[in-house]
Amino acid sequence: MADVNRGNRPLSPHLQIYKPHxxxxxxxxxxxxGNGSTVGIVMVLWWLLAAAAGPExxxxxxAWLTHFWLAKLVWFGLIWALWYHMLxxxxxLIWDExxxxELETAEKLGWGIVIGSVVGAVLTAIILLIV
Known part of the structure:
Protein backbone atom coordinates (compact mmCIF):
# COMPACT_ATOMS: atom_id res chain seq x y z
CA MET A 1 0.00 0.00 0.00
CA ALA A 2 1.29 3.46 -0.84
CA ASP A 3 2.49 5.71 1.96
CA VAL A 4 -0.22 8.33 2.40
CA ASN A 5 1.48 10.18 5.26
CA ARG A 6 -1.10 9.16 7.85
CA GLY A 7 0.56 11.13 10.64
CA ASN A 8 -0.35 14.56 9.25
CA ARG A 9 -3.97 13.91 8.32
CA PRO A 10 -6.68 15.47 10.48
CA LEU A 11 -8.88 13.16 12.52
CA SER A 12 -12.58 13.06 11.86
CA PRO A 13 -14.80 14.74 14.48
CA HIS A 14 -15.90 12.62 17.40
CA LEU A 15 -18.51 12.90 20.15
CA GLN A 16 -16.44 15.20 22.35
CA ILE A 17 -16.68 18.17 19.98
CA TYR A 18 -20.45 17.99 19.48
CA LYS A 19 -22.84 19.75 21.83
CA PRO A 20 -25.35 17.11 23.01
CA HIS A 21 -28.94 17.78 22.00
CA GLY A 34 -32.63 -1.94 23.52
CA ASN A 35 -29.45 -3.70 24.61
CA GLY A 36 -30.28 -3.29 28.29
CA SER A 37 -33.60 -5.02 27.79
CA THR A 38 -31.69 -8.27 27.45
CA VAL A 39 -31.03 -7.99 31.19
CA GLY A 40 -34.79 -7.83 31.67
CA ILE A 41 -35.27 -10.95 29.58
CA VAL A 42 -32.76 -12.81 31.75
CA MET A 43 -34.53 -11.61 34.92
CA VAL A 44 -37.93 -12.72 33.63
CA LEU A 45 -36.48 -16.11 32.69
CA TRP A 46 -34.97 -16.35 36.17
CA TRP A 47 -38.41 -15.63 37.65
CA LEU A 48 -40.03 -18.29 35.42
CA LEU A 49 -37.38 -20.83 36.38
CA ALA A 50 -38.03 -20.09 40.05
CA ALA A 51 -41.74 -20.66 39.47
CA ALA A 52 -41.02 -23.94 37.69
CA ALA A 53 -38.63 -25.12 40.42
CA GLY A 54 -41.35 -25.27 43.03
CA PRO A 55 -43.16 -23.22 45.66
CA GLU A 56 -40.18 -22.87 48.03
CA ALA A 63 -39.13 -12.42 48.91
CA TRP A 64 -35.86 -11.20 47.43
CA LEU A 65 -37.71 -9.20 44.77
CA THR A 66 -40.15 -7.56 47.16
CA HIS A 67 -37.81 -6.79 50.07
CA PHE A 68 -34.51 -5.86 48.45
CA TRP A 69 -34.48 -2.19 47.38
CA LEU A 70 -31.87 -2.71 44.66
CA ALA A 71 -34.04 -5.34 42.97
CA LYS A 72 -36.96 -2.89 42.93
CA LEU A 73 -34.73 -0.21 41.44
CA VAL A 74 -33.49 -2.58 38.72
CA TRP A 75 -37.06 -3.61 37.86
CA PHE A 76 -38.15 0.03 37.67
CA GLY A 77 -35.18 0.79 35.41
CA LEU A 78 -36.12 -2.10 33.15
CA ILE A 79 -39.74 -0.94 33.00
CA TRP A 80 -38.54 2.54 32.06
CA ALA A 81 -36.18 1.08 29.42
CA LEU A 82 -39.03 -0.87 27.84
CA TRP A 83 -41.24 2.22 27.72
CA TYR A 84 -38.43 4.35 26.30
CA HIS A 85 -37.48 1.82 23.65
CA MET A 86 -41.11 1.25 22.65
CA LEU A 87 -41.85 4.97 22.31
CA LEU A 93 -42.31 4.35 12.56
CA ILE A 94 -43.65 7.90 12.30
CA TRP A 95 -40.40 9.01 10.68
CA ASP A 96 -40.64 6.12 8.20
CA GLU A 97 -43.75 7.83 6.86
CA GLU A 102 -38.57 18.99 10.75
CA LEU A 103 -36.06 19.87 13.47
CA GLU A 104 -38.59 21.49 15.81
CA THR A 105 -41.06 18.60 15.49
CA ALA A 106 -38.30 16.01 15.89
CA GLU A 107 -37.12 17.71 19.08
CA LYS A 108 -40.67 17.75 20.44
CA LEU A 109 -40.95 14.04 19.69
CA GLY A 110 -37.64 13.49 21.51
CA TRP A 111 -38.89 15.26 24.62
CA GLY A 112 -42.20 13.41 24.27
CA ILE A 113 -40.32 10.11 24.46
CA VAL A 114 -38.47 11.19 27.59
CA ILE A 115 -41.59 12.45 29.36
CA GLY A 116 -43.80 9.63 28.09
CA SER A 117 -41.36 6.95 29.22
CA VAL A 118 -41.11 8.39 32.74
CA VAL A 119 -44.90 8.74 33.02
CA GLY A 120 -45.44 5.25 31.59
CA ALA A 121 -42.89 3.70 33.96
CA VAL A 122 -44.36 5.44 37.01
CA LEU A 123 -47.91 4.42 36.06
CA THR A 124 -46.80 0.84 35.43
CA ALA A 125 -45.04 0.73 38.81
CA ILE A 126 -48.13 2.12 40.55
CA ILE A 127 -50.35 -0.47 38.87
CA LEU A 128 -47.94 -3.27 39.83
CA LEU A 129 -47.86 -2.07 43.44
CA ILE A 130 -51.65 -1.92 43.64
CA VAL A 131 -52.19 -5.37 42.14
Missing part, protein backbone atom coordinates in the same frame (compact mmCIF):
# COMPACT_ATOMS: atom_id res chain seq x y z
CA UNK A 22 -32.15 15.84 22.59
CA UNK A 23 -32.05 13.95 19.29
CA UNK A 24 -28.47 12.83 19.85
CA UNK A 25 -29.15 11.70 23.43
CA UNK A 26 -32.41 10.04 22.39
CA UNK A 27 -30.71 8.06 19.65
CA UNK A 28 -28.01 6.83 22.02
CA UNK A 29 -30.55 5.98 24.74
CA UNK A 30 -32.69 3.97 22.32
CA UNK A 31 -29.67 1.78 21.56
CA UNK A 32 -28.76 1.47 25.25
CA UNK A 33 -32.32 0.59 26.32
CA UNK A 57 -37.87 -21.53 45.32
CA UNK A 58 -40.56 -19.21 44.02
CA UNK A 59 -41.29 -17.82 47.50
CA UNK A 60 -37.58 -17.22 48.14
CA UNK A 61 -37.26 -15.46 44.80
CA UNK A 62 -40.32 -13.29 45.40
CA UNK A 88 -38.60 5.45 20.38
CA UNK A 89 -39.67 2.69 18.01
CA UNK A 90 -43.03 4.38 17.50
CA UNK A 91 -41.20 7.62 16.70
CA UNK A 92 -39.13 5.80 14.09
CA UNK A 98 -41.74 11.05 6.43
CA UNK A 99 -43.75 12.80 9.14
CA UNK A 100 -42.16 14.88 11.88
CA UNK A 101 -38.76 15.22 10.24
Missing amino acids: ILMVSSILIRIT TYEAHM GGIRH AVGL
